[in-house]
Amino acid sequence: MRGVRPAKRWWLLVGLVAVLALSACGGDEEEAAPPPPAAETAAADTGGAAAEPAPAPEPAPAEGPQPGGDVVIARVADSTSMDKTSVFDNESIWVFQQVMESLFAVTPDGKDVQPWLAESYELSDDQLTYTIRLRQGVLFHNGQEMTSADVKFSIDEASAVTGGWEWINAAIKSIETPDDYTVVITTKYPWAPLLADLALFNNGIIPNGYAGQTKEEFYEAPIGTGPFVWDHWTKGQDLKLVKNGSYWQEGKPYLDSVTWTVVGDDNTRILQLKGGQIHVNEFPPFSSIDDLTNTPGVVMTLFPSTRTDYLLFNHNKKPLDDVHVRRAISLALDRQAMVDSILFGHGEVAKSFMPPQVPYYDANSPGLQFDLEAAKAEMAQSSVPDGFEIEYLAEAGDVTYEAIAAIVQDSLKPLGIEVTIKKLDPTTQFQEVQKLNYEMSHSYWTMDIADPDELVTFAIDPDSGAHSFFTDYRNEEAIKATKAAQATFDPAERQALYSEVQRIAAEDAFMVFLYHSPYRYAYSDKVQGFVVYPTGNYHMEDVWLQQ
């Protein structure tokens, strides 16, 4: 008898499962059923919007912003931590910027900063002291008013960490608080990028003493003055912020909540957007841009970014120390062909190592462009006129990076340069580059602040810790101009210095400036006011949902 019973149980189980499966098909009313396919949601009037560089032609709403609504943004990876002082991934940064705000904020064109939690500022004649007046009546999410003590605590906290963004505050000598609404910041030396530095998220303002919590507890559910208040974070699944009802910008935010989900697969994110399950798809692949542009109900926008891709030369490896060799390689690469094949045409060839969205970018920078005859002439003048063999270190497993490697390999053949491609997983490739353990490789940059110094020092000053963008490039003239620009406050003079740096860098071809690519966002045409700044961040308090 004992043998029969399991079989009975077996069928019981099957029956039970069948019932469950059926109920699954029937659907659960509590759970938001996917809205009808996007095609039915009458969006023809937007024309699907254009995949042209922003400002995107937003569909003209009949009336002003409507309050309410919950927006869901899907991105490739999860946030890692909300600790603003020492987090480096954008998935975290773009979220906590909705919670914690800084004294200054980057302007929408990415080229300047404007007072945000600050109301105004004054610079002393010796250019060492900034007296900043704070906005009054700004409340933290716990109801407490923001004062100068909070500001001092926050910036000091950001300066005190190790292994985070503390270097951005390296010029700050001291912070004083003569009264509740005045902060006096003194710098160690005249430092032009200070306001841009204060606008960085690491200098976001939080309550003095972490509002009585420990640092760890505080960043589990951070408090700030921002438009959205911490709700919950289920790691690997979703992170939700809800409306701050007492936000200092009256009438904002419009949305009831914003939720960020993690959808690693590019195709799934696209399908979720089409199915109405999410409102914003962060970074659809370049290959899908045309399809999304033609999808009714979906707005596909390419926001100008500061992302610039480069080919790196290790100047310690012969013959890459020879400027003619570097120029020859730089001239032999057809950047437009790269933009067309890798970015599907949605990018811009680079003429400078600085992106056009950075202040003091020089549109006339003489960055080398594709010219095979000129490349051959440079090779003839070089130490290796008959060519040479070289190893190119590529990031494995990424279509874009592998395509760049293949194009480089192919393009350099006419010069007699035999490129062997060595593929390593991205983490290892990046570390080999950082250790200058490579000959040629690939990297890219995006700006965090609205001041060119962050990039220029990183790329030009070999003693800044980054070995001139891991190339060990050293040009004393360029270094001198870089340092002078840090202490120059007059915009015209600063422009002259940065134009000089860009010219020298281009002539030296210290790396190959490949292309600038945009931030790609596809979103429902119900989402209004969604704008991504060149620094990559967005202001969710300006976003509203058409009901």
Place this chain on the structure above:
Amino acid sequence: MDRLAYVARRLLHMVPVVLGVTILAFFLIHLIPGDPARTLLGIRATDQAVAALHERWGLDKPLPEQYGLFMKRLAQGDLGDSLFYRRPARELIVERMPATLWLLGFGTILSILIAVPLAMLAAMKKNSLRDQAVRAIPLVGLGMPQFWVGIMLILLFGLKLGWFPVGGYGHGFGGHLRSMFLPSLTVALAISPILIRSLRASMLQVLESDYVATARSKGIPEWRVLTRHALRNAVVSTVIVLGVNIGFLVGNSLVIEIVYALPGVGSLMLGAIFNRDFSVVQGVALVYGLLVVFIYLATDVVHSLLDPRVKLD
């Protein structure tokens, strides 16, 4: 009693296996190049900052010493802190476990629901048209990569018909059931071809045996012969096949988790490997190892329950 003793013995045998898993998990991830400090600090990492993190994480110590520490903590049930999430790896894994278990459990159930009727259908009339049709399923099923099947199911049932959410895990039991149906179906479509083949073959064998002929001659209806007499005996070997495949699936659930945006252990593992988040990788490898060992143990026990002739020793 025999069975209990057997389980106890098998659990004891697991100790060296688990020890082996810890050694592999620890040294493999440490031996591949890549430094979590540099990954975390990104492009602006300075040597001082990297060194500071190494010290904080204990990565400046020799590897055997680090392994010793890892084992010492493990003995206390501590997998260490995730370097990236700055939280205990155990908590992260426990949070992610339900989605993966749902996928395995629901997927197994669906694959049985698909395989058993089809195999019976095929076995009832050998070489008939429907037998040929069912036999073609494994060929097609095994030829389709899971990520593709997943996308196709999403396109059809998620987007066109709108019956199921397009990815995600859902909230609450009903939400999970609805959200996990397509991912589990993808799993089921991958396993059931193997089950169908195995079950059909053993059904055919059983249907030719004497006791089935006896049952038929006694006038027992054919469906009863099939379910009561044939299936029960045929299912025994299929249980083994199923067990092996679930074990295999544990490692493969990753692809499905990514395609369906499920917050499972697989997707946690993938991110952890890329970031060289050592504690999480070690923890997940350990959990996967244990899961597979337990599934094999459970398979053997179920096997013995179904077939009294199986001796557990």
